[in-house]
Each structure stands twice: as C-alpha cells, then as structure tokens.
Amino acid sequence: MAHPTHLPLTLLSEEETFFFSTVRQFAVEKIAPHVRQMDADQQFTPGLVKQLFELGLMGIEVSEKFGGAEGTFFDAALAIEAISTVDPAVAVLVDVHNTLVVNALRRWANPAQMQQWLPRLATDTVGAYALSEAGSGSDAFGLQTRAEKFEDGYRLNGRKLWISNAREAGLFITFATLDPAAGYKGITAFLVEKGTPGFTIGHKEDKLGIRASSTCELVFEDCVVGAQTLLGEPGKGYKIAIETLNEGRIGIGAQMLGLAEGAWGHAAKYAKERRQFGKPIAEFQAVQFTLAQMATEIEAVKLMVYNAARLKDAKQPYVKEAAMTKLFASQVAERVASQSVEVFGGNGFVRDYPAEKYYRDAKVGKIYEGTSNMQLMTIAKQVLKGAPNDGGA
Ligand SMILES: Cc1cc2nc3c(=O)[nH]c(=O)nc-3n(C[C@H](O)[C@H](O)[C@H](O)COP(=O)(O)OP(=O)(O)OC[C@H]3O[C@@H](n4cnc5c(N)ncnc54)[C@H](O)[C@@H]3O)c2cc1C
Numbered sequence: 001m002a003h004p005t006h007l008p009l010t011l012l013s014e015e016e017t018f019f020f021s022t023v024r025q026f027a028v029e030k031i032a033p034h035v036r037q038m039d040a041d042q043q044f045t046p047g048l049v050k051q052l053f054e055l056g057l058m059g060i061e062v063s064e065k066f067g068g069a070e071g072t073f074f075d076a077a078l079a080i081e082a083i084s085t086v087d088p089a090v091a092v093l094v095d096v097h098n099t100l101v102v103n104a105l106r107r108w109a110n111p112a113q114m115q116q117w118l119p120r121l122a123t124d125t126v127g128a129y130a131l132s133e134a135g136s137g138s139d140a141f142g143l144q145t146r147a148e149k150f151e152d153g154y155r156l157n158g159r160k161l162w163i164s165n166a167r168e169a170g171l172f173i174t175f176a177t178l179d180p181a182a183g184y185k186g187i188t189a190f191l192v193e194k195g196t197p198g199f200t201i202g203h204k205e206d207k208l209g210i211r212a213s214s215t216c217e218l219v220f221e222d223c224v225v226g227a228q229t230l231l232g233e234p235g236k237g238y239k240i241a242i243e244t245l246n247e248g249r250i251g252i253g254a255q256m257l258g259l260a261e262g263a264w265g266h267a268a269k270y271a272k273e274r275r276q277f278g279k280p281i282a283e284f285q286a287v288q289f290t291l292a293q294m295a296t297e298i299e300a301v302k303l304m305v306y307n308a309a310r311l312k313d314a315k316q317p318y319v320k321e322a323a324m325t326k327l328f329a330s331q332v333a334e335r336v337a338s339q340s341v342e343v344f345g346g347n348g349f350v351r352d353y354p355a356e357k358y359y360r361d362a363k364v365g366k367i368y369e370g371t372s373n374m375q376l377m378t379i380a381k382q383v384l385k386g387a388p389n390d391g392g393a
Pocket residue numbers: 096129130131132134135136137138139161162163164165207210215364367368369370371372373374
C-alpha cells in the first residue's frame with residue numbers, strides 16, 4: 001500500500017513495519033551466523049539464495065500473477081536496508097536482482113518475455129546486469145561488446161567485467177552494440193540465459209569488500225541468441241541502462257544505509273560493554289558524541305533513501321534525489337564504518353569483531369552504479385538546470 005503523503009517519511013505502514021522486521025529477523029537468524037565464513041570463503045553459504053527466494057525477497061515488485069510479492073519499490077529498499085545491517089554482500093544480490101534486473105524486465109520486456117522470465121526470477125532464477133567492460137566503466141556507453149544481426153537472431157562477441165551475481169545467475173541482461181560507429185544509439189539489451197553456447201563466466205574478482213558476492217568477467221564468443229531475446233528495441237539499450245540505473249542508485253543508498261546502521265549498532269553495543277578507566281567507554285562524552293554524530297548522519301541518509309524510494313513509487317521525478325542519496329549514503333557509510341572501527345579500538349582492526357568488515361564493504365558504495373563523480377555530474381546538471389537566473393530574489 002502506498003504511503004500517504006501527509007505522514008512522516010520514516011513512519012512505516014503496518015505492512016512495511018512487518019516486512020522490515022521479518023527481513024531483519026531473517027538476516028539476524030539465518031545470515032549473521034555465516035557472515036564471517038562467507039566473507040572468508042568468498043561465497044554464500046549453501047541454501048542461502050534459495051531461502052531468499054522462499055521469503056519472497058527476489059520478486060518484491062513482481063506481480064502476483066507471475067508469482068511475485070507485488071510490493072513496492074520502497075519495499076525493495078526496506079529489504080536491502082534490513083539485509084545490509086547484517087551483510088551488505090548478501091544485500092547486493094537482492095539489490096541487483098530486484099532494482100536492476102526485475103525492474104528492467106517489468107518496464108521493457110514484451111508479454112512473452114515477461115511470461116518466460118518473471119515467474120522464474122520471482123521463484124528460482126537469479127538475475128545479473130552486464131553493462132561494464134574493461135574499457136568502459138564511467139563511460140558506460142563506450143562499450144565494445146558487439147551484437148551482429150543475422151537472419152535468425154544476433155551473434156554476440158566481447159567481454160564484460162565486474163558483473164555482480166555472475167556465479168549464481170541464470171539470466172544476464174547484456175548490453176552490446178549493433179554499430180560501434182553509432183555511439184550510444186547502437187546499444188542494445190539482450191536477455192542471455194546461462195548455458196547459451198558461446199557464453200561463459202570468466203575470472204572471479206578477489207575483492208576488498210562484499211566478498212561473498214560474486215563479481216566476474218563474462219565472455220561471449222560467437223554466442224548466438226534468438227531475436228526473441230532482444231529487450232526493448234534495437235538501439236534503445238542506452239535508455240534501459242540509464243533508467244534502470246537511475247532507480248538502482250536508490251537501492252545502493254539503501255544498502256549503504258543498512259550498512260551504516262549495522263556498524264553503528266555494533267559500535268554502540270561494544271561501547272556499553274568495553275570498560276576503561278573503571279567504566280564503560282560509552283560513559284565518556286567523546287565516545288557519546290561520536291555515536292551521536294554517527295546516528296545523526298544515519299538519520300539524514302534514511303530520510304534521503306526513504307524519500308527517493310517513495311518519490312519513485314509516487315511516480316514523481318526522482319533522478320536528482322536518487323543521485324544525491326547514493327552520493328551521500330556512501331559517504332556516510334564509509335565515515336560511520338570508519339568511526340565504528342575506532343570505537344572498537346584494536347578490536348576494530350581484526351576479523352574476530354564485526355567492525356572491519358563494514359569498513360571494507362562500505363568502499364564499493366562510492367564506486368558501483370556510477371562513481372561519486374558520476375553522481376555529482378547528474379546532480380550538477382539537475383540543480384543548475386533549475387537554478388534561478390535572478391539569484392532567487
Ligand atoms: C564490486 C563491484 C560490482 C560491480 N557490479 C557491476 C554489475 O553488476 N554490472 C555492471 O555492469 N558493472 C558493475 N560494476 C562496475 C562499476 O559500475 C564500475 O566499476 C564503475 O562504473 C566505475 O567504472 P570503472 O571501474 O571503469 O572506473 P573509471 O570509469 O575508470 O573511473 C576511475 C576514476 O575516474 C573518475 N572519472 C571517470 N570519468 C570521469 C569524468 N568524466 N569526470 C570525473 N571523474 C571521472 C571516476 O569517478 C573514478 O574515480 C561493479 C563494480 C564493482 C567494483
């Protein structure tokens with residue numbers, strides 16, 4: 001149910017409250033015991049992804065007729081936040097799947113593609129979103145992966161880099177160009193199924209943070225896909241990429257919000273337990289002020305994430321707010337996680353305690369789905385467009 005506009009942003013409806021607490025409880029009971037091992041092993045504990053499907057977290061906005069939960073984008077943000085309080089690496093799987101892959105299909109797929117993929121995405125098939133390449137990150141539309149049209153479909157050749165969920169995914173939204181000379185107007189999206197001949201998963205990255213999440217190279221060598229795999233229209237892939245990433249950024253904001261909340265919670269608990277000079281360190285004003293400053297910044301991020309997600313659900317413009325949210329949430333997450341390490345003292349620097357992982361996980365928030373500089377470019381364009389010529393007089 002949509003949030004009535006006259007209510008405070010952070011006041012959740014009964015359904016939202018129940019949903020958030022269910023996901024948070026799942027994260028605490030089923031994910032938390034495995035976080036350290038998953039980080040060390042660089043993989044999810046067996047059965048975890050299946051549990052995410054069973055809980056309805058992989059088809060949050062998919063309509064009930066396709067087996068989904070028919071929730072809102074705000075619900076997706078709540079799920080990402082709740083999981084990130086415990087493990088941002090698990091949350092990124094849920095985030096990419098819901099806010100990029102499912103949303104791209106809901107918006108751009110034809111009825112046959114929806115019928116084919118949405119029930120699977122809601123129940124057992126993980127999605128991945130393959131845009132970046134070695135030579136094109138921020139300049140995403142400089143991509144080189146080639147799609148050549150022939151009678152029966154398209155032949156894909158090229159390599160993708162940094163693709164989240166690659167190891168778990170069954171469906172890869174893959175961006176390729178029909179005509180490199182046409183620039184962004186050649187870019188076209190395809191629905192490539194795992195196991196398609198000529199398509200293989202390459203090298204898996206050994207990362208600083210969110211290590212349990214798989215990030216891999218994809219290799220396309222004369223990979224033939226049928227004409228029915230084309231998502232949207234030929235040459236319109238850039239529009240799909242821009243529009244899905246615009247909303248995806250709110251998901252990353254939610255991930256960074258949950259991460260900061262998780263780091264704060266551990267720091268506050270530790271500060272009440274750890275004793276120095278005969279009392280808990282939480283009784284020293286300097287430590288209290290650190291925790292108070294962290295909490296204040298988290299509250300600001302929460303307002304931004306919730307507002308951007310609710311704007312999206314209300315079909316209001318949200319591009320500026322989404323970019324601001326990701327920019328600021330990733331800054332706050334990094335700062336809060338860093339301060340949490342300091343509250344833990346030496347224990348913050350070792351893997352026996354949770355603080356250092358949040359710090360490592362936070363860094364990627366400033367990089368993926370558009371670096372901070374890319375967010376600033378979007379924000380600058382939006383705010384300068386609306387800046388008054390008379391200085392606001
Ligand atoms: C863990 C992880 C998961 C990822 N998952 C996915 C995924 O699932 N799918 C996918 O497609 N991609 C994914 N990515 C890729 C990610 O989106 C890119 O890494 C990101 O867009 C940055 O591109 P780049 O790494 O090529 O950096 P570059 O574009 O080379 O940027 C390097 C630096 O230069 C700056 N810079 C570049 N151009 C400008 C400019 N014009 N003005 C100012 N500064 C500039 C950047 O801000 C940055 O600081 C993932 C990346 C990581 C690390």
